[in-house]
Amino acid sequence: MSDTFFPLRAGLLASAMLAAPVIISALFATPAQALIVFDPSNYAENVLQAARALQQINNQIQSLTNQAQMLVNQARNLASLPMSTLAQLQSSVQQTQQLLNQAQNIAFNVQQIQTAFASTYGKAATSASNASLIADARTRWQNSVGAFQDSLKVQAGVVGNIPSNSSAMTSLVSASQSATGALQAAQAGNQLLALQSQQLSDLVAVLAAKGRADALEQARVTATEAQGQQQYKIFSTRSGYQPGNVTMFSGN
Template identity: 40%
Template sequence: MTPRARLMPIAVLLSLGLLGTQPATAMTVIDPTNLVQNMLTAVRTLEVINNQASQLQNETQMLLNQARNLETLDINVLNRLRTTLASTERLLAEAQGLAFDVQRLDQEFTRLYPAEYKHSVSGERMAQDTRARWKQGLDGLHTAMRMQAQVAQNLTQDESVLADLVDRSQSASGALQASQATNQLLALQAKQSIQAQQLQITQNRAIALELARQAAAVEEARELRRRFMGSGTPYTPHPVQFYR
């Protein structure tokens, strides 16, 4: 049944009521059709207002959702990650022995780990180089162990950072907060990857120093043996008669 059909009996009743309550001299002629049209117009107006109100509510909820999605995360672990990463970088900068700079390393390596000792190099100089190579290897081991200790300390802080980020990510109220939490988790992963590379560098450096020391020791032993044997005719035994 249409709204107009539903309102038609109401309009008729209203018309009869008005006719019954008013005296004959003051009787007003009411057009039921016009009354129905007016009531239908009022109903349509009310429906439009209700639709507009619902639309405004939906838009308000949409704006609230957008505002929630634009809320930023209330935690930023970037400075904490930089602090722990700086601790391992400082150890690399303080590393003694062969420098991590390519040009300086080439100069020191050529001097201390020669592929061949020249004849003009004195025995005292070779002894000094042997001592310097031993010191280089010891410094390399020390740096690797310091790096291992620092990484172990940083793991405790990384666990705290990870717990905070996971908690914020799970309780994120909007897309931006979730995205920021994910980005910071990726930053933590990248930091740990860099830290692992630094640790591997110091460990491989210590191994390389030991291998280079062994190679230099072989060359030094060869040169010392050559000098001991000399370049003349080697001694050959021959019988000697002490008594006639």
């Protein structure tokens, strides 16, 4: 029995040893496409590329934002001032000019002044009659009175411009302080300068009207003194008193 058992056992063991590689190969055999391999270096490179791409996108977005803000700023700088006081200032200047043009008798005209001084304010003629001298004196007096009246009218007109100028100045200062861009600030500044020029022109008009009145009055006084001297000469060169018979009452 023992002789039969050992050869059988040896055959079974040999068969098992031959079948083992086949079984192990069957256990570990898997399809090639199902095999997953993780490469750390490749993964890190992909992450870096994605980060760089994202950074580029962020940079482009920031650049577009800056360009949009630049366009907004340019639009603000090119925006015009929503108000203008030019018409109001021009109206004030025209009113003052009209008052100066209404100057009585002797206007603000070089030719008229020369003519008036040659005929009325010059030296009295030795052959002038009393009536002529009195007429010239009356003309000079009327010129002085008219000049003082003109001066007062100009002063009143300039004083009347003060409220409108004050309102314009307040509006322009407020507009300048709230300007959204360079153009609005510049326009507000230009209109403030125009307002200042208009006020200076009013001041010049007042000084001119006052100076005209003072000059005509001084000329009148001087001409009156010269006329008085001429009249005295005429009176002193006349012959002495000649007595004569005067009948007071008619005789019966």
